Amino acid sequence: MRTPVMPSTGALRPLGTEEVRLTGGHWSERQAVNASATIRHCLHWLEELDWIANFDRVAAGEAAGRPFQRAGREFSDSEVYKLAEAMAWEIGRTGDADLEATFVELTARIGAAQHEDGYLNTAFGNPGQEPRYSNLEWGHELYCAGHLIQAAVARLRNHGEDEFVRIARRVADHVCDTFGPGGIERICGHAEIEVALAEFARATGEARYLEQARLFIERHGRKTLRENGFYYQDDVPVRDAEVLRGHAVRALYLSSGAIDVAVETGDRELLDAVRRQWDRTVARRTHLTGGMGSQYADEAFGRDFALGPxxxxxESCAGIGAVMTAWRLTLATGESHYGDMIERIAWNVLAGAVAPDGKAFFYANPLHQRTADPDPSDGDALSHVHAGGRRAKWFDVSCCPTNLARTFAQFAVYVATADDQGVQIHQHAPAAIDTRVAGTRFALRISTAYPDDGAITVSVEANDGGERTVSxxxxxxxAGASVTGPDGETRPAEPGTFARVTADFQAGDEIxxxxxxxxxxxxxxxxxxxxxxxxxxEQGPVVLCAESLDVPGGDLDELTVDTSAAPVVRDGRVYVAAHVHxxxxxxxxxxxxxxxxxxxxxxxxxxxRLRATREPAAMRVWLPVD
Amino acid sequence: MRTPVMPSTGALRPLGTEEVRLTGGHWSERQAVNASATIRHCLHWLEELDWIANFDRVAAGEAAGRPFQRAGREFSDSEVYKLAEAMAWEIGRTGDADLEATFVELTARIGAAQHEDGYLNTAFGNPGQEPRYSNLEWGHELYCAGHLIQAAVARLRNHGEDEFVRIARRVADHVCDTFGPGGIERICGHAEIEVALAEFARATGEARYLEQARLFIERHGRKTLRENGFYYQDDVPVRDAEVLRGHAVRALYLSSGAIDVAVETGDRELLDAVRRQWDRTVARRTHLTGGMGSQYADEAFGRDFALGPxxxxxESCAGIGAVMTAWRLTLATGESHYGDMIERIAWNVLAGAVAPDGKAFFYANPLHQRTADPDPSDGDALSHVHAGGRRAKWFDVSCCPTNLARTFAQFAVYVATADDQGVQIHQHAPAAIDTRVAGTRFALRISTAYPDDGAITVSVEANDGGERTVSxxxxxxxAGASVTGPDGETRPAEPGTFARVTADFQAGDEIxxxxxxxxxxxxxxxxxxxxxxxxxxEQGPVVLCAESLDVPGGDLDELTVDTSAAPVVRDGRVYVAAHVHxxxxxxxxxxxxxxxxxxxxxxxxxxxRLRATREPAAMRVWLPVD
Incomplete structure (x- = not known):
């Protein structure tokens, strides 16, 4: 099934892209831009900067005469793999033949750099480089391997076994051989291998991959890394921690892997630990936009209530990590509030992290931009401005563009799930669902202009199974939501729950x-x-902001607002009553x-999400009250 | 004269420690602790960590057999020099013979590492090391040279020419030879050489040192450093900048040097530029404590009004840099408000940065500590916790302890100045002043328990010159201050100015x-x-804070205060009316x-300043209002 996360057990069953697809609206447009612009843009930069050529150089043994000089940072291989994952999802979605040819060619270049024993990394272990695994804290070797494996999961599920998948198998086997009991009993400084191996175990049926993922999860907090364990989540075992902390992307990837391991091994204590950490993180360490990681220093979670805008x-990638975690918790528990958070992050972090044209990106997504920064200079091939007020074409640390590309390419899977009673709709977007519930066909169509409009209509297209529940x-x-069943009866819908409609649905019925x-x-x-x-x-799940361009006098520091009056909509824009000082x-x-x-x-x-798409401007989400 | 800054012109004339000394109270106690504990503590750590031994190794040519492995970071020489400066001031103040012997011995060890052509640095340019000046952005070679020269100024003025001063002359000559016109026409990534050379010119009469300082000041903002010019103040020329920005200590050291150059060269435009930058920095980028540099990332000034507590x-060293800048502006302009800022910084940043016992230090001085962090582990020789809620014995980057030591050792000079009309009192502390005004003796004694008590009495001990003005x-x-002259008449004293009393003072007169x-x-x-x-x-210049130890239930996040009632003093403590939620x-x-x-x-x-001197606690200065 074409879905990134496929637990063997859990409250809800995910749907694959063969069962759910976007049929219009915002997310469908994002997928189209992702396909037509972002994936090619990333490919261009990976070639331009020789981050793919690193594989060719290793394959050519270029180090013979001189030390191997590679391009990019030590983790640049992972960008190639995340782009491969995006391509695998996109090929699965559209069957794009050009992209398939590119994927096969890329596979050959990657594979040529693989060592006999399965090791594959262009920054370590090749002639003239530091030895393999000589810097687990910062080397990112297992992190890169994890992204290769996640791409292989995408390829396996969208296409089937091929050379890319075989490369990843050899890598995964090598990792298990090297880091299993009696081997290097340590962890990578950047979590990712855990979530990758756990899913690869699901996709391939290889139990040793799951066991290795479990070992890595259990080793966190055993202080096998030098110093700064907090940053790497090596300070406290996952099952003992109270809250997410340290580097936000690392923390969220680790949480995702821990949930997978907990679900597959029936480790309720571990699952509850992650849920507890998530709850406190949401209550005390999350911005209104759903953005996580409140401090620039270490790209880390701040302390409780330390949420300066x-x-x-x-970070955009922390948003992706949070979606990964929330989705796994949705599947494990069946609770609706994780979907609230996915929606919030998707509309406010992910959608804004990519420019409307798909070719420029935010790495950090602060809620307050104090000055009208200019665009990063066109002359800067690599923007070091991870944190400016304008989107950049690429970064020296360029984790976000490829990460966003793979996420948008698979976005349809987050719309709905199924269980033996029916279908649960988590994201309200125009979509077609055609799945089997308890063995018989159930097909639905979601029509909506949400969140511009609050009406979401679900039409039954086919039902071969009698009584079903649509949630x-x-x-x-x-507050004030309502649901109307096929019988035409309208009743209040309780916020923070699923509105459930149970009926012997007939084709043409509407909810x-x-x-x-x-x-x-x-x-x-x-x-x-x-x-x-x-x-x-806020308007539905969408967080709004003010830009200095719209403030008389242009000084956003001098604006206060009058909250006694409700915001009003006029000509499609939202206005607030304010004072300018x-x-x-x-x-x-x-x-x-x-x-x-x-x-x-x-x-x-x-x-x-539409900030910084006009002239440079100061911007703020939180507006001082008069 | 025994004073760190001695402009050849300006509104006010500084006094030396032979003219002004502390006679009791808080600052006198700090000097005593500094002498008895802090200086020895620093010496211990510099030996313990081999940061002084680096000089011995260079002298011994230890690199012969193997690459020279040195201890500490690339700027560790500067700690040795700042401690030498502290010792020079302390020897001048008390004539401590043991300390003098230590100073002479240290001088010999430093001098033994000096190259024939005057170059002196233990991190570059010696066998097995990177070449001299191969990394101006981050090498800190001129920064270290600057601290050596500042120490030499202290030695020259407290003792006279000796081998330490001769070492510094050779260094200064080497710097002028190497970085003069036609030489390396670039700057050091950390300002310090400018302020050092300008003062060394004043102390030695060597005009070329001033000219070299001027060249370095003018080269800032010419983008001679690679990337990140903002951080190094290499983005905009000093005379064109509108506000202090980038790394705070660098910005403030640079400002100090720019003032010195402006004053000595009569460059009014440059002086006005620094005043303008200071004014905006005070209005928009300074914390209530006087702390400057609002962001951890880059240890830098944040944007206007970005002042999260x-x-x-x-940073403690930014406090010192701000005192350096404010003192130079006091002397240049004669305005009183710079003294306000020195007082605020001294009481709230500097005094609290050192533990009462003089042996532990804050590197960063946030106004809000969210969690009750434990003390840095005793096992950690070097604390990486620059930013925790507890003072540490030493740091891997240990700029603050030695910097505080030199500042407390010279603190008396900030108390008062003179001009041809009389004496200006800038800091209200028990002190004895015995100087000459317009050629004749004028001796005063300040008696006060300020700021515990608001009364400051200035007694005239001798006046050989007739009518004088005491300001x-x-x-x-x-608000509500008053001044009483020797005639017994009391009049309102306008806040933000000098209260000036002019009289034909007789010994025994009191103001x-x-x-x-x-x-x-x-x-x-x-x-x-x-x-x-x-x-x-606030109480006088002293900023107060709440610690969780004093909050019922212990959760500082749950405290709000009632500002409708004035804070009350009971048994020497200040209490506020509050609610605990x-x-x-x-x-x-x-x-x-x-x-x-x-x-x-x-x-x-x-x-x-007394935070974190009991059990670990959360702490905050800014208290949410009910």
Whole structure:
């Protein structure tokens, strides 16, 4: 089945892209741009910068005469693999023959660099380089291997066994041979091999891959890495930790792997540990956008309630890691709130991390941009500006573009699941679902302009199995939601649950969920220090922001808003009542720092994902209240 | 004269330690602890870690058989020099014969590593090392040279020409030979050589040192360093910049050097540029404590109004750099507000950066510590925890301990200045001043328990010159201050100015300044996002904080304060009226996030400088208002 995560057990069964596909709307458009622009853009840069050529050089034994000089950072192989994964999903989705030819060619170049014993890495272990596994903290060798293996899972499920999959098998076998009991009983400084091996075990049926994933999970927190265990999640065993911490992407990839291992081994304690960590992370370490990792230093989770919007790192890849984790928890538990978080992250982190044209990217996604930064210079092949206010074409550490590409290519799978009673709809997007429930066909079509419009209609296209339940996620913010069954009866839908409609569905039956998508004021928990005294506007799952371009005078620091009036929609834009001040500088602390009443103004907002798509501007999500 | 900064022109003339000395109170105690504990502590660690032995190894040509393996980071020489400077000041202050012997011995060890042509550095240019000046961005060679030269200034003025000074002359000549016109026309990635050469020119009369300092200042902003010019202040010429930016210590050392060059060369434009940058930095980039450098990443100044208290870096060395800058501006302009900032920094950054016993240090000085971190492990010889909530004995990057040592050893000079009309008192501390004004003796004694008590009495001990003016700095916060002349007449003293008393003073005459030192609520400028809705308590120049140890239940996140009641003093402690809440976790954003009224409580505060001197605790300066 064409799906990235396929547990052997769990509350819900994922659907493959042969069972669910996007049929229009925002995510369908993103997939189209991903296919037509982003994947080629990434391929261009990987060639331009010789990150693919690194494989050719290893294959050619170029080190003979001189030390092997490779291009890119030590983890650049992983970008090639993540792009291969994106291509595998895209080939599966559309059957693109050109892309298939490119994939086969890339496979040959990768395979040519593989050692006899299965080892494959262009940064270590080749003539003139540091030895294999000589720097587990920072070498990223198992991290790269993990991305190769995840790509192989995609290839196996979208295409079947081929040379790419065989390369990955040899890598996975080599990893098990080397890091199994009695071998190097340590971990990689960047989690990823765990989640990859666990899924490869599911995809291939090889139990040793799962066992090796389990060993890596258990070794975390045993302090087998030198120093700084907190950063690598090597400070506390996964099953003992209380909250996600350290480098955010690492923490979320590790959580994903831990869930897979817990589910496959029936380790309830481990699963509960990850759920506990997720809950506290959501309650105390997550930004309004769903962005995780609040601090730039170490690209890490900050402390509880340390959620400053201007230095929110909220890395795009951490968003992907959070979707990976939340999706696995959805499948394991069947609870709806994980889908709330996937929706929030998808609309506000992932969708905005790629430019509308698919060719520029945000690495960090802060909720407040203080200055109108210019675009990264065209002359900079590699942008070091991971954290500027404008999207960049590529980065020296360029994990996000390829990661986003693979995620958008597989996005349809997050829309729905099934169980023996029926189908659960997690993401409200135009889609066609055609699956089997308890052995018989059940086909649905989702029609909606959500979140621009709150009506979501599910039409039954075929039902061969009698009574079924269709469950629609009602987001926790959706106070006033209602659901209408095929009998035409409308009843309230409880926010934070699934609205369940059970019937002996006939083709042509319709279910309708109505979600309230008027723009609304949102306030922070009083313990979130950095945004005290502020409010934000949300519209459905979409977080809005103000840009200085729309503020009279252009100084966003001088804007305050009046939350006594609801935001209004006019000509498709959301407006808030505001005041624009003109304050004098001086020592900024005192008994009654200077303020003024300000001039009244009506200021338009825009979706956070569309920030920085006009002229350079300052931007903020959290707006100080008058 | 025994003073670190001696401009040839300016509004005010500095006094040397032969003219002004501390006679009791807080700063006198700090000097005593500095002498009895901190200097020896630093010496111990510099020996323990072989950072002094690096000089012996270079001298012994130890590289012969194998590549020279040196101890410490590339800038560790500078710690030896800063400690030498501290010792030079301390020897000048007390005539400590043991310390003099240690200084002479250290001089010999340093000198033995000097190359024939004057080059002196243990990290570059010796057998087995990278060549001299092969990494100006990060090599810190001129930075180290600068600290050697500043120590030589201290030695020259406290002792006179000796071998240490001769070593520094050879270094300075070598720098001028190498980096003069036609030489390497670039800069060092860490400013320091500028301020050092400018003062060495003043101390030795060598004009070429000043010219070289001027060249280095002018080369900043010409992009002679690779990449990241912002960090090194190589993005914009000093005279064109609008605000301090990039790495805070670098920015402030550079500003200090620029002022020296501007003053000595009569470059009014350059002086005005630094004043403009300082003013905007104070208004928009400075914490309540006077701490500068609001972000951990790059140890840098954040953007305007980016002043989050929990991730405030506010490096101890940046505090020292700010005192260096503010003192030079005091001397150049005669304005009182620079002294306000020195006072604020001294009480809240510098005094707290050293433990009461003088043997543990804060590197970063955030205004909010979210968790009760334990002490750095005793097993860690070098603490990597630059930013934890507890003081550490030493650091791998250990710039702060020696920098604090040299600053406390010379602290008396910041108390007062003179001009042809009289004496200006900038810091209110018990002190004896005995100087000459317009050629004749003028001796004063300051008696005060400030800031515990607001009364500052200046007694005239001798006046050989008839009419004089004694000027006492009235801090900007001191609403309600008054001054009483020798005639017994009391008049209001305008905050933010000098209270000036002019008289034909006789021995025994007294002037009294009364400053209001009751604890007071302080609110932030509405543009300081991170502390909106909070208030802090200040008492005179002292910023107070709450520690979780004093909060019922121990959870500082659950504390709010009632600012309608003034803070009260009871048994020497300051108390505020507060509420302690008990809030539930969940998604922390919504239409009306859960809050409760809380239980009323009275919570004691303590001076920020005394934080983390009891059990581990969470701590915060800015307290959320009910």
């Amino acid at each position: 201007d230095r929110a790192y909220a 629609l996620r009602v987001p926790a913010w959706a 309708r969920l109505d979600l309230p998508v008027e723009p609304r004021w949102t306030l922070p928990d009083p313990r979130v220090d950095a945004v005290r005294g502020c409010a934000a506007v 003109d304050r004098a500088d001086g020592w900024p602390y005192g008994p009654a720092p200077a303020d003024d009443d300000g001039k009244t103004a009506e200021v338009p907002l825009l979706p956070f | 929990d991730r405030a870096y506010a 006492l700095r009235v801090p900007a916060w001191a 009294r300044l009364d400053l209001p030192v009751e604890p007071r609520w302080t609110l932030p400028d509405p543009r300081v996002d991170a502390v909106r809705g909070c208030a802090a308590v 008990d809030r539930a976790d969940g998604w922390p954003y919504g239409p009306a996030p859960a809050d409760d009224d809380g239980k009323t409580a009275e919570v004691p505060l303590l001076p920020f």
